[in-house]
């Protein structure tokens with residue numbers, strides 16, 4: 001349950017409805033703030049948590065994702081004006097990943113749109129932006145409410161995740177296709193009279209689901225999942241392990257890989273969806289939407305830089321590395337925004353913003369990496385190749401019905 | 406080191422306000438023999454700490470610090486001479502209905518706090534901050550530069566104009582429009598573009614009218630908001646703090662730095678007249694009749710005092726004198742310094758909220774602020790004044806005996822000239838009572854805790870600090886009096902129309918507040934004229 005034990009000026013971060021469960025299982029007491037909540041960074045040991053995503057099943061507390069209910073006669077028209085993607089194609093019971101821009105075609109944020117009913121949608125994003133959503137709603141007949149605190153959310157991800165949900169008693173879960181959502185009655189043993197919404201979505205690039213529920217059902221659902229997953233090696237994970245998986249999947253993160261075009265202070269630090277490699281989400285033919293004119297122009301002219309995937313020699317993650325065209329490091333052509341060693345691919349991978357023309361797959365770049373040799377720091381210029389994203393995309397993420405492991 | 410008297414100094418600086426001292430430091434460091442003359446028996450001008458009641462130190466005029474340029478603090482080694490600036494957290498506006506709005510340093514605490522009043526405003530606040538920071542980024546590089554004269558063809562002016570133009574263009578098209586709008590619009594209109602909640606707007610609007618004879622709905626007040634936001638403490642833009650030991654610590658450190666560079670200061674030495682011979686400033690005459698000679702004279706006084714009081718109009722171009730007469734320097738602020746027997750209780754502020762250690766206010770709507778201004782226009786002090794109230798003794802242990810507290814109360818609006826007669830002791834008391842009653846409405850035990858109160862009207866500020874009409878910025882911060890128009894168009898480069906004479910007070914670019922930039926820029930102009938690199 002949500003308890004407001006301390007006022008916000010003493011304890012600025014809220015606790016999610018899963019907080020007590022998470023605290024009990026946390027071994028290293030590593031919590032971080034996320035969108036106003038305190039959340040787990042690491043439970044015990046990052047690599048173990050990571051491998052649970054790729055090998056078994058994981059629970060990840062998604063409650064801090066900012067959720068807006070958008071409901072009304074004009075909801076579709078509104079979303080189509082707001083978003084770059086054609087939301088008209090989104091059927092009831094389906095989910096779409098999309099981005100939205102300002103007039104200058106600069107990315108504001110990305111998120112998932114759930115179509116819950118004829119006129120009812122839910123938008124899930126990383127950052128609060130009610131002011132932008134309301135400003136954009138001028139002249140549309142609809143209602144926008146933030147429902148973050150009213151909805152607890154849990155990601156169940158990994159090759160055995162379907163099996164876990166079946167064990168828990170969500171009959172028919174195996175029929176749920178990627179980007180579909182469905183409502184299930186919770187088995188009476190968990191909570192009487194309660195429904196849970198499940199979408200086949202996630203941030204791991206693997207087989208997985210996201211569960212949306214009332215806060216009062218949260219602990220019971222957590223317990224039921226841990227029980228149902230006992231023989232599927234389920235374990236809770238923190239943000240650190242998830243971050244490794246999302247880089248492998250090639251997903252971008254706000255404030256890591258880009259800063260919202262509505263938040264930047266310096267001209268030139270904004271990013272367009274095309275630059276972020278999200279051009280496939282931009283439908284220039286669907287009619288007018290915010291930023292369309294600027295994006296048309298950018299498409300005509302071609303982007304000046306682009307987010308690319310990198311494969312870097314050596315095994316030292318290239319966090320924040322500067323990228324050069326030459327080994328001598330005379331000509332900077334970009335920088336790394338996300339980097340990790342990929343334990344599954346056994347590659348040293350990264351996402352980076354790189355100037356044209358170095359964005360072509362196969363281009364060779366040099367990454368400036370600092371190595372800590374027992375506190376004696378050395379600089380290394382690591383040979384780097386631009387490669388296709390995602391770095392890891394297992395078949396099972398799409399398979400319907402999914403296998404048990 | 407020449408110690409006053411008969412020798413001719415390289416430079417005499419009239420006034421030991423912080424800007425006079427900053428200029429003095431830079432000149433002395435460049436090897437000049439510099440003498441600073443101060444009228445009062447103590448130095449500091451409006452940046453001063455005084456002990457007027459047993460065991461209590463007041464920041465008599467200015468009371469919080471943010472604008473003082475870090476470059477100056479470092480270059481003059483002020484920390485080495487005892488200056489320490491400690492940031493405080495947030496602030497609070499108490500509402501007439503018992504509610505409140507506090508500003509917290511923690512991002513999430515602040516969002517939740519604003520969301521209590523409006524969820525949308527909590528998020529608009531991010532956009533507001535972004536735009537303030539964008540404007541700060543624009544103005545910051547202009548602070549420690551001599552403003553170019555747009556009508557001049559001197560290479561330096563052209564170079565500086567090009568810099569300004571390029572800097573402006575770097576903003577990008579949309580932001581260029583924003584900047585021009587921002588510099589000219591009213592604070593109320595500006596805030597309306599972001600917020601719906603009255604209390605949020607009222608809280609933020611306070612700093613748009615501090616020291617300014619304008620209301621929140623007057624064009625030009627949005628800039629004043631920025632003027633109070635463009636400072637920083639340790640890189641935190643917009644943060645304010647206390648100087649340990651009161652604001653006098655700033656000028657004490659400057660004086661020590663100056664003396665360490667070989668400069669000398671004479672206090673209790675009011676200058677009666679600046680001597681001009683053959684069209685060149687050559688020294689000063691003190692009220693005592695003593696004559697002191699110097700190659701250069703620099704005035705730290707506001708332009709009205711400088712050119713109308715201690716100079717002879719015959720020595721100045723006629724048009725210049727009339728422009729000085731027209732310089733807007735209206736008094737609109739008062740100040741109370743109060744010694745308290747204990748920490749007063751403010752029921753509206755929740756127990757444990759750090760906002761009690763920040764700036765406290767009681768004006769909960771733009772309307773109320775504008776009404777307070779209406780009183781000023783009618784020639785009376787606001788019946789419901791805007792107050793900016795702090796109790797620095799909660800953070801700074803040097804100010805009061807243990808358990809006691811010092812409260813600094815800045816009051817807006819208070820006229821220099823009353824409609825119903827001259828300022829006198831009875832009217833000063835009545836003004837003080839209005840302020841004390843206003844505070845007592847929000848604190849039941851406040852009155853009983855008062856041990857001593859210093860009450861200062863604009864008239865007192867003029868007479869004690871020498872600020873014309875008591876204007877705290879040595880001249881209004883409106884666009885017609887900023888950048889290359891400050892203080893007088895054509896004379897924005899610290900040089901007076903008389904050779905060998907310079908201005909270094911807050912009347913000059915970039916204006917008032919304990920910033921030091923006018924003093925530093927003036928020293929730069931002087932050293933350039935002397936052919937010494939700065």
Ligand SMILES: Cc1cc2nc3c(=O)[nH]c(=O)nc-3n(C[C@H](O)[C@H](O)[C@H](O)COP(=O)(O)OP(=O)(O)OC[C@H]3O[C@@H](n4cnc5c(N)ncnc54)[C@H](O)[C@@H]3O)c2cc1C
Pocket residue numbers: 419420421422423424425442443444445448449450451452465466467468469470471472674675676677705706710715738739740815866869870871872875876877878879909910911912916917918919920
């Ligand atoms: C009540 C009040 C509150 C303020 N609050 C703040 C604040 O919290 N934070 C902030 O940053 N700013 C604040 N300010 C503004 C700031 O204090 C001033 O803008 C700044 O201190 C002015 O400094 P200055 O050196 O330019 O001039 P001044 O401080 O005015 O210095 C001029 C000096 O010249 C001396 N002088 C005058 N006539 C003569 C003469 N004939 N001969 C010799 N000497 C003479 C004066 O005595 C004075 O020392 C406040 C001002 C006031 C009045």
